[in-house]
Amino acid sequence: NFKYRKKNKDTDILSFPWEDKKFYKGKINKKNIYLGDLAISYNYIKKQEENFEVYLKKIMIHGFLHLIGYDHDNKKNYLKMEEKQKKILTL
Numbered sequence: 001n002f003k004y005r006k007k008n009k010d011t012d013i014l015s016f017p018w019e020d021k022k023f024y025k026g027k028i029n030k031k032n033i034y035l036g037d038l039a040i041s042y043n044y045i046k047k048q049e050e051n052f053e054v055y056l057k058k059i060m061i062h063g064f065l066h067l068i069g070y071d072h073d074n075k076k077n078y079l080k081m082e083e084k085q086k087k088i089l090t091l
Helices: 021-025 042-047 052-067 075-089
Strands: 013-017 036-040
Touching: 013 052, 036 052, 042 052, 052 075
Parallel strands: none
Antiparallel strands: 013 036
């Protein structure tokens, strides 16, 4: 987390999007798109007081949303991303 985000604290997942956020705003007509990479911290997840599998699903969705252009850099974006995350979790 420090190396890539300059934050000196643990995190559960890091997202490395391949495309810029603007890419997903346009019309996409490709069948296969490389979204990017996710780095997941097993040790961080294991320490949480939540079911491992449930927490893993939640952060995988969170990371995926980052890969396709979502962010939580302000309250409006946070709420938008949180809503999308909850919707996907209930599918």
